Each structure stands twice: as structure tokens, then as C-alpha cells.
Amino acid sequence: MTDRKLKGVALFRAALTNRKTSAMLVLGFASGLPFTLLIGTLNAWLGELKVSLATIGVLSWIGLAYAFKFLWSPVVDRLRLPVIGELGRRRSWLVLCQALLAAALWGLAATDPLSAIGAFAGIAVVAAFLSATQDVVIDAWRIEIADDTATVEFLSAVYQLGNRFAALAGGALALVLAARLDWPSVYVGFGFVMLVAVAVTIFLPEAKLDAADAAEPLAGHAVPDRAQRRTALAIVAVCWTWAIFTLGSFMVSALQPPVPGVTAPSASDFTRMTGPWIIVATVIIPALVAGWTRRLPQHPGGGEPMGGLRAAADHSYRALILPLAEIVDRLKWGAILVLAVILLYRIADSIWAPFAFPFYLDFLGYSNDEVAFASKLFGVWMTIGGVALGGFLLAAWGRMPTLVVGGIVAALSNLLYADMALGGAGIDGFARLFGLDSIGVDPRLMRLLIAISGENIAGGLAGTAFVAYISSITAREYSAVQYALLSSMTFLVGALGRAATGEAIDVYGYANVFFVTAGLGGIAVLLVLAEWWRSRAQVEVSRV
Numbered sequence: 001m002t003d004r005k006l007k008g009v010a011l012f013r014a015a016l017t018n019r020k021t022s023a024m025l026v027l028g029f030a031s032g033l034p035f036t037l038l039i040g041t042l043n044a045w046l047g048e049l050k051v052s053l054a055t056i057g058v059l060s061w062i063g064l065a066y067a068f069k070f071l072w073s074p075v076v077d078r079l080r081l082p083v084i085g086e087l088g089r090r091r092s093w094l095v096l097c098q099a100l101l102a103a104a105l106w107g108l109a110a111t112d113p114l115s116a117i118g119a120f121a122g123i124a125v126v127a128a129f130l131s132a133t134q135d136v137v138i139d140a141w142r143i144e145i146a147d148d149t150a151t152v153e154f155l156s157a158v159y160q161l162g163n164r165f166a167a168l169a170g171g172a173l174a175l176v177l178a179a180r181l182d183w184p185s186v187y188v189g190f191g192f193v194m195l196v197a198v199a200v201t202i203f204l205p206e207a208k209l210d211a212a213d214a215a216e217p218l219a220g221h222a223v224p225d226r227a228q229r230r231t232a233l234a235i236v237a238v239c240w241t242w243a244i245f246t247l248g249s250f251m252v253s254a255l256q257p258p259v260p261g262v263t264a265p266s267a268s269d270f271t272r273m274t275g276p277w278i279i280v281a282t283v284i285i286p287a288l289v290a291g292w293t294r295r296l297p298q299h300p301g302g303g304e305p306m307g308g309l310r311a312a313a314d315h316s317y318r319a320l321i322l323p324l325a326e327i328v329d330r331l332k333w334g335a336i337l338v339l340a341v342i343l344l345y346r347i348a349d350s351i352w353a354p355f356a357f358p359f360y361l362d363f364l365g366y367s368n369d370e371v372a373f374a375s376k377l378f379g380v381w382m383t384i385g386g387v388a389l390g391g392f393l394l395a396a397w398g399r400m401p402t403l404v405v406g407g408i409v410a411a412l413s414n415l416l417y418a419d420m421a422l423g424g425a426g427i428d429g430f431a432r433l434f435g436l437d438s439i440g441v442d443p444r445l446m447r448l449l450i451a452i453s454g455e456n457i458a459g460g461l462a463g464t465a466f467v468a469y470i471s472s473i474t475a476r477e478y479s480a481v482q483y484a485l486l487s488s489m490t491f492l493v494g495a496l497g498r499a500a501t502g503e504a505i506d507v508y509g510y511a512n513v514f515f516v517t518a519g520l521g522g523i524a525v526l527l528v529l530a531e532w533w534r535s536r537a538q539v540e541v542s543r544v
Contacts, residue, residue: 028162057502348521350494386460411521
């Protein structure tokens with residue numbers, strides 16, 4: 001590949017003519033398709049069947065599999081599968097995940113959500129776990145297979161291109177097809193698409209085991225002794241296991257058929273009473289444990305007898321404890337504020353995301369075709385515009401001012417949807433003020449386009465600023481793994497609150513809930529302002 005980066009059509013042509021990049025295009029599609037079908041499109045199906053929003057909120061917890069995937073990534077990275085392991089470390093895992101994903105999509109198609117929501121949810125949970133695991137393997141394959149021609153940067157660009165194609169197929173195309181066929185047929189069809197990915201995966205080039213793979217995982221790192229490392233891992237493992245078990249148990253109980261005379265579990269009560277403890281178990285305690293390990297006597301890592309379990313434990317320690325320990329040690333008490341910003345910055349849009357399709361299709365009465373165009377086609381360009389605006393503001397103003405503006409507009413965009421829920425008078429006035437009501441677009445569709453434009457531009461701007469912020473926190477030595485760890489926390493609070501949000505919409509209505517989510521976004525802005533003050537104070541102290 002030349003020094004000039006390929007773009008647009010040239011990038012697409014290279015993906016079709018180069019074995020590695022064309023395979024990456026397919027893998028990007030295979031990664032994005034189940035994510036889109038499970039996290040977004042599934043809610044359109046459930047909304048069409050009039051499944052309660054509280055149930056949709058509980059079911060949306062399947063998305064936590066993508067946030068938690070770093071927990072089992074060390075095992076996936078090292079475990080050789082029996083029988084199909086002959087295909088190679090990466091290919092065997094990919095074939096397994098993709099084949100089972102196809103079966104899971106067929107299982108969803110064969111299950112009636114109205115009469116068997118528990119079984120439907122169980123299949124969706126398994127599918128999300130498989131999809132998240134596939135992402136772990138694809139990320140590893142992309143890094144390992146890169147060379148001087150097909151660089152990591154180029155393969156990453158092709159991966160994103162495939163991911164975008166999958167978002168269009170699993171989003172817009174699925175909505176259009178469902179309007180003409182039915183949802184089970186759509187999911188059966190996409191199950192066969194995953195089998196195409198299996199066929200491509202079998203012929204993927206497999207990276208050979210190199211010196212980095214064979215090296216001891218803790219070599220070159222200063223770490224406590226093995227017993228102390230084992231204790232730290234055990235504490236974190238117990239906390240995460242409890243959190244996952246607690247969430248899973250509530251999902252099972254909440255999705256059971258109602259029993260006469262027995263009060264159904266309340267998502268609001270669970271979120272209020274148990275949600276904070278889940279945050280403590282998954283974020284606060286691991287951070288404290290990581291800080292504790294830094295205060296212990298340190299020794300050069302490596303040079304110890306290695307077995308299968310010991311190697312897995314050391315890989316887990318390197319992936320989970322070391323990166324967090326470095327952050328806590330570097331930021332000290334400032335880590336509390338940083339983690340608070342990461343947990344809450346995107347709450348204004350993440351907490352109600354699963355209810356977007358039910359809001360458009362069921363509550364507002366738009367057709368599948370209208371939503372497909374406005375949300376998945378037109379909306380994509382608005383997101384790109386928001387990303388471009390975010391990049392411009394980062395260059396012109398800097399990171400923290402852009403982060404503040406992103407938080408403000410993300411919170412305010414919720415008011416557009418509140419106005420939509422109340423009839424859209426404010427949006428109609430905006431359209432008349434700028435002459436948008438005279439360009440020949442149906443006023444009702446124009447209302448949807450304006451609301452989605454505002455939300456997507458705000459989301460693109462906020463997302464760009466947030467990526468820059470998280471990237472600035474990471475240390476060069478742990479940049480990739482720290483970014484993965486911190487970004488996985490981004491939607492944790494929002495995801496935990498979704499079940500209660502669905503319940504609140506059922507009781508109080510969309511408009512009131514959108515006003516509340518806008519207020520929650522305001523809290524995130526206050527935290528960013530506090531973090532801005534902290535970071536400036538830290539810079540001034542370092543200059544003294």
C-alpha cells in the first residue's frame with residue numbers, strides 16, 4: 001500500500017481485491033449485524049407486538065455483554081478449542097461463534113415473544129454473549145494479521161466500513177423487509193447471512209504464534225507476588241460474578257409470566273436499591289483493589305513456573321488489574337471524578353436508546369419505511385456531521401470545552417423528543433422559522449427528521465469529544481487495554497437504568513421521562529465542569 005491513505009471508492013476497491021482486507025470487510029459486517037439486530041432492531045419487533053416497555057427495558061440488559069466482554073477476553077485469547085481448534089486459534093473461535101449466532105437468530109425467529117418471552121430473552125442473552133465474544137476474536141485477528149501492506153489502520157478502516165454496512169442491513173433493510181414479510185422471516189434470513197460469514201472465516205489467513213504470544217504475560221511489569229495477585233483477582237471475580245448473577249436473576253424473575261396474587265418484580269425498585277451496589281461491585285471495589293496492589297511490594301514479573309491456569313490468571317491480571325492500577329496510581333483521588341464522568345457522560349441518550357423504535361413506530365405511528373429512512377439513512381449523515389463538528393471544535397477549542405458543549409447538546413436533544421411526545425409544536429415552529437415547511441416534505445416526516453437530526457448531531461459531537469477524553473486519560477503503555485476497559489464502563493449506568501426507564505414510560509409517559517433524562521444529562525455536564533477544574537489545577541501544580 002502506498003503512503004497515501006485510500007478513501008471512499010478506492011478503499012472499497014482495495015477491500016475487494018486484497019485477501020486480508022476483503023476478509024476484514026466480511027468480518028466487520030459479521031460483527032455489526034448481530035449487534036444491530038439484538039440491540040436496536042429487536043426492540044422494533046417487540047414494540048410492534050405491544051410488549052411492555054418495562055419488559056423491553058429489562059431485555060435491553062443483553063447489551064451489557066458488550067460492556068463485560070473484557071472479563072472473558074483473556075480466556076478466549078488463550079484457550080484452544082477441542083476438535084475445531086485445528087482451524088487455528090482465531091478461526092476456530094470465529095467459526096464457533098458465527099455458527100451458533102446463526103442458530104440463535106433462527107431460535108429467535110422460532111420463538112413467540114408474547115407467549116414465551118423468557119425463552120426469547122434467554123436466546124437473546126446467548127446471542128449477545130456470542131456476538132461480544134466474536135468481537136474479541138476479530139479485534140485480536142485484526143491486530144495479528146496486519147503487515148506492512150495491510151496495516152492495522154487500514155484494516156480498522158475496512159472493519160468500520162463493514163460495520164456500517166451491517167448497521168444499514170440490520171437496521172434500515174430489516175425494517176423495510178419486516179413491513180413486507182414478517183419479523184421471524186427477517187431473522188431467519190439474517191441467520192443464513194451469518195453462515196456466509198462462516199464460509200469466509202474458514203479460509204481466513206491465520207496468524208502464526210510469534211514471540212509476543214509465547215512471552216510470559218507479566219514479563220516486563222512490576223507486580224506483587226503470586227498470592228497477592230491471586231487475592232486481587234479473586235475479589236474482583238467475586239464482585240463481577242455477583243453483579244452478573246444479580247442482573248441475570250432479576251431478568252429471569254421479571255420475565256416470568258404473571259402469577260395471580262403475586263406482585264411482579266419492580267424494575268424501579270431494583271434499580272434504586274440494587275443498581276448502586278452493582279456500580280460499587282463492578283467499578284468502585286475493582287478500583288480500590290487495583291490501588292491496593294500498587295501499594296504492595298513490587299517484583300519483576302515473569303520467571304515463575306507457568307501452567308494453564310496460572311497463565312490464564314496472569315493474562316487476566318494483566319488485562320484487568322494492571323491497567324486500572326496504573327490509572328488509580330497516576331490520578332490518585334482524581335480517579336473518582338474521572339470514573340464518574342465516564343459512567344455518566346452518555347447517560348442522557350444511552351438510558352432511553354432501547355425505546356427509540358417503540359417511540360417512533362408505536363407511540364408516534366410512523367411506518368417502518370419512514371423510520372428506516374429518517375433514522376438509519378438520513379440519520380447516519382447527521383451523525384457524520386456531528387462527528388465532523390466535534391473534530392472541528394476539538395481543534396479550535398480543545399478537549400474539555402468541546403466535552404462540555406457535547407454534554408450540553410446531548411442533554412438538550414432529549415427535549416426535542418419531549419416536544420415530539422407532546423405533539424411537536426416547538427419543532428413545527430422551528431421548521432416554519434427556517435422555511436423547512438415549504439421544501440415539499442410531509443410536515444409529519446419533517447418533524448421526525450428534525451428531531452433525529454438534532455439528536456444524531458448532538459450524539460456525534462458528544463461521542464467524538466468523549467473518545468478524545470478517554471484517549472487522553474490512557475497511558476501509552478496500556479493505551480489499548482485501558483481504552484477498552486474505560487469505554488466498556490461508558491454505558492453501564494445507562495444500561496442499568498433502562499428497565500426502570502421503560503417502567504417509568506409506561507406509568508408517566510414519554511414526555512415526562514425525556515424531561516428527566518435531559519436533567520440527568522445536566523448532572524453529567526456538572527461533572528465535566530468539575531473534571532475540567534481538576535485537570536487545570538493538576539496542570540498548574542505540575543508547572544510549579
